[in-house]
Amino acid sequence: MGESKVLVGVIGGSGLYHLDNLTFVETVNPETPWGFPSSPITVSRLPSGTLIAFLARHGTGHTISPSAVNGRANIAALKSLGVRAILAFSAVGSLREEIAPGDFCLPSQIIDRTKGIRVASFFTGNIVAHASFADPFSKKLSAWLEVQVAEALKKEGRDIKLHTDKTIVCMEGPQFSTRAESLMYRQWGGDLINMSVVPEAKLAREAELSYALVATATDYDSWRPHEAGVTAADVFKTLQANASASRFVAAHVLEELAKGVADGDLMSILTEEEGSMKFSMMRRSHVEQEDPSAAQQLEYILPNYFRPSAKQ
Ligand SMILES: CSC[C@H]1O[C@H](OP(=O)(O)O)[C@H](O)[C@@H]1O
Numbered sequence: 001m002g003e004s005k006v007l008v009g010v011i012g013g014s015g016l017y018h019l020d021n022l023t024f025v026e027t028v029n030p031e032t033p034w035g036f037p038s039s040p041i042t043v044s045r046l047p048s049g050t051l052i053a054f055l056a057r058h059g060t061g062h063t064i065s066p067s068a069v070n071g072r073a074n075i076a077a078l079k080s081l082g083v084r085a086i087l088a089f090s091a092v093g094s095l096r097e098e099i100a101p102g103d104f105c106l107p108s109q110i111i112d113r114t115k116g117i118r119v120a121s122f123f124t125g126n127i128v129a130h131a132s133f134a135d136p137f138s139k140k141l142s143a144w145l146e147v148q149v150a151e152a153l154k155k156e157g158r159d160i161k162l163h164t165d166k167t168i169v170c171m172e173g174p175q176f177s178t179r180a181e182s183l184m185y186r187q188w189g190g191d192l193i194n195m196s197v198v199p200e201a202k203l204a205r206e207a208e209l210s211y212a213l214v215a216t217a218t219d220y221d222s223w224r225p226h227e228a229g230v231t232a233a234d235v236f237k238t239l240q241a242n243a244s245a246s247r248f249v250a251a252h253v254l255e256e257l258a259k260g261v262a263d264g265d266l267m268s269i270l271t272e273e274e275g276s277m278k279f280s281m282m283r284r285s286h287v288e289q290e291d292p293s294a295a296q297q298l299e300y301i302l303p304n305y306f307r308p309s310a311k312q
């Protein structure tokens with residue numbers, strides 16, 4: 001990898017275990033203070049020369065259930081490579097008639113229905129922080145993606161629809177929802193449902209990384225009257241086609257991002273969240289009770305605040 005840093009990380013979800021058209025550079029498997037990521041990370045070079053990192057959320061053989069994904073290790077490992085922004089892909093159920101299986105979506109809001117069994121923060125020791133999460137996806141990155149994903153889907157040529165500004169429900173799983181839950185999520189304003197975006201988006205925010213989700217619909221979940229409820233077989237039917245469209249979209253988006261960064265006009269998108277944790281921490285400069293091991297762990301993701309010389 002030499003001196004060059006990896007600017008963008010891609011997290012592949014169900015069905016998306018690798019990307020296309022990239023020049024392989026190396027595979028790395030950093031051990032973070034929170035353990036190893038879900039899969040070794042593939043570092044590749046785009047045609048323009050920019051490096052990107054790819055990580056399979058459920059492992060390359062899809063061996064990790066959504067509740068067992070080590071989100072902290074995944075986010076920390078990507079950050080340790082120099083990544084500033086994450087493009088995450090996810091297979092989702094649709095809670096709306098107009099979002100059909102095969103459609104793409106860039107959500108803007110999350111309803112968290114995970115059950116507290118996933119570790120959802122880097123701040124679990126005696127250093128307390130409350131990250132701002134009103135807008136869970138990076139706004140500039142999502143707005144830029146809207147244009148780029150639409151352009152990519154047009155080029156792809158299969159007339160795939162793109163929806164924006166939607167709300168995604170993240171449930172615990174691994175079982176799918178009941179009909180009553182599915183109907184309730186619609187009443188709550190949910191448009192999509194998955195099992196993965198929490199805590200990934202929360203951890204990315206704590207690590208000051210720009211984060212956006214590219215969701216691809218695989219099914220109508222279980223809210224439609226007179227229709228059978230969703231099964232894994234339904235999801236598998238569209239998974240391969242969605243993954244191939246996602247690879248096409250990723251190739252286009254990453255190349256455009258690399259061009260923009262080289263021209264100097266996109267760096268502000270990649271660094272949108274940088275500095276956002278500065279006033280989120282309850283550290284009091286006159287209190288010397290901070291656990292040095294907690295500070296040392298946090299230095300891995302937030303070196304600007306936790307390098308020994310950076311104590312505020
Ligand atoms: C295979 S259906 C349920 C499974 O698919 C989605 O995974 P990902 O978000 O990683 O694409 C969903 O969140 C569930 O984990």
Ligand SMILES: Nc1ncnc2[nH]cnc12
Pocket residue numbers: 091092093094171176177193194195218219220221222230235
């Ligand atoms: N219906 C659904 N519920 C939760 N996660 C999903 N991923 C794909 N389809 C899903």
